[in-house]
Amino acid sequence: MFVEELRFRHPEADHQRREISDDLDQWSTIYAIIDQHEEVLGTLRCTVLGDVPNQDEILERRQLRPFAERFGVVSIATTSRFMLDRRIRKSSAIRRFIDVGVDLALARGVRFNFGETNSIWLRYFERLGYRRFTEGVNDPVFGYHLPIVMLVRDMSYLRRAKSPLLRLFAEHEHDREAADWFARYASDYRALSALEVGGSAHDRLLAIGVAPASLAAWERSLPSLLYDDLILHTDVLILRDGDILTTAGEVDQTAFVCLKGALRREDEHGRDCGTVTVGQGFAEAEFFSGGIRRETTVALADTVVLILTASHMRRIGRYPGVAEALFSKRPKDEGGQC
Known part of the structure; x- marks a missing residue:
């Protein structure tokens, strides 16, 4: 439904069965919101890179190699398939996905969570705690989109952004090492965000x-x-x-x-x-x-x-x-x- 609404020509979409799947699914944790009629209204896929046997393709395509070389692949996760039916986009459903995603990241020791967005959703994700770190990408399926990353325990940025995730980190320490390194690595992108x-x-x-x-x-x-x-x-x-x-x-x-x-x-x-x-x-x-x-x-x-x-x-x-x-x-x- 989400793919059809936004007119994506998704290569993994089976329009007859109304499903999307690819090889990464088997190494990921997939969350779903299902209504009383067993209709899927929302999905979120979380992938801890250390669980994926061949990480090179993801590291190159998502421009993550500098992060992996400095902090190791076990510190990296990606989120994708974040799709919500229009009927629940202004409900508490997003918060439920955020909660389970953060719980997984903290349990697995993830320090960087990567995703992608387009211009209309950029400010929303910045408010959650994501930031840009590299150039935009021209994708044949999703069009022009922006790679983004959340430093999972960068408490300083989460406070500046007034992120709703702050409540989930009350018992966790600020990741100063990751925050200081990222500030140097992505310094050219700070002025692009109105939040910074x-x-x-x-x-x-x-x-x-x-x-x-x-x-x-x-x-x-x-x-x-x-x-x-x-x-x-x-x-x-x-x-x-x-x-x-x-x-x-x-x-x-x-x-x-x-x-x-x-x-x-x-x-x-x-x-x-x-x-x-x-x-x-x-x-x-x-x-x-x-x-x-x-x-x-x-x-x-x-x-x-x-x-x-x-x-x-x-x-x-x-x-x-x-x-x-x-x-x-x-x-x-x-x-x-x-």
Whole structure:
């Protein structure tokens, strides 16, 4: 049901039996929420890497080798198949999955728990205690997504994030060794998260490689309080040339603003729909309609974008005329056929 809803072309999905399975299942612990009619409403798969006979493929694909070399594979776990039926997404079901996952990690001595997410869920996972540590990935099934990691006993970050997991670690000590090592290893990614930003909007733009002068026109068009608010409270993506940020046909209600670089727009047939440049908002049509993505957007160079979720859009909506100005700057289909 989850796969069909989000239109994933999952290679392990059996649509007739409505099941997903692969070889990793036999080495994992799989949790499920099942209703009174024996219908599966949610799943979570937890894999302790030390239990997997051949770990090389996972280490390479998920970019985990530095963690394994420093702390050993027994310190690493991954979570996947985190799927919830829409009927229980705002229920206590997520908390139940969190509880059993944390219990397993603590019992097995796991220090790093890795997962993956897309832009719409990024802030949610950051609030739980996950962080980015490497570049985004263009996946043929899940589209553009972000590898994330939770340091299981990094009490300092969990407090900063106001994570609901804090209650589960009351009797456990802060893992200073892992936290200090990770702070050095992933230092380039701190400024991308709004939860770890300090100082001014100007400082943050410099930290992520955006020249404030290049945003002068956009800054002038926004109320100063809103400009600072967006820069300081919005997560950032850094895309490389050729990264596909959005794909026509996918389901995702995030909009974006280009801070640096440019993106090519294409319709579902691959036809050119014009270019997004600095200061322009995009992907807003799907956000407001709640429908599927209408366009594919591809980074044309190293590009930086702000991620606008529902809370950010509500913030923008408090300022009359700003949303219209932000998303109307792009010349409609300039040079394109859409």
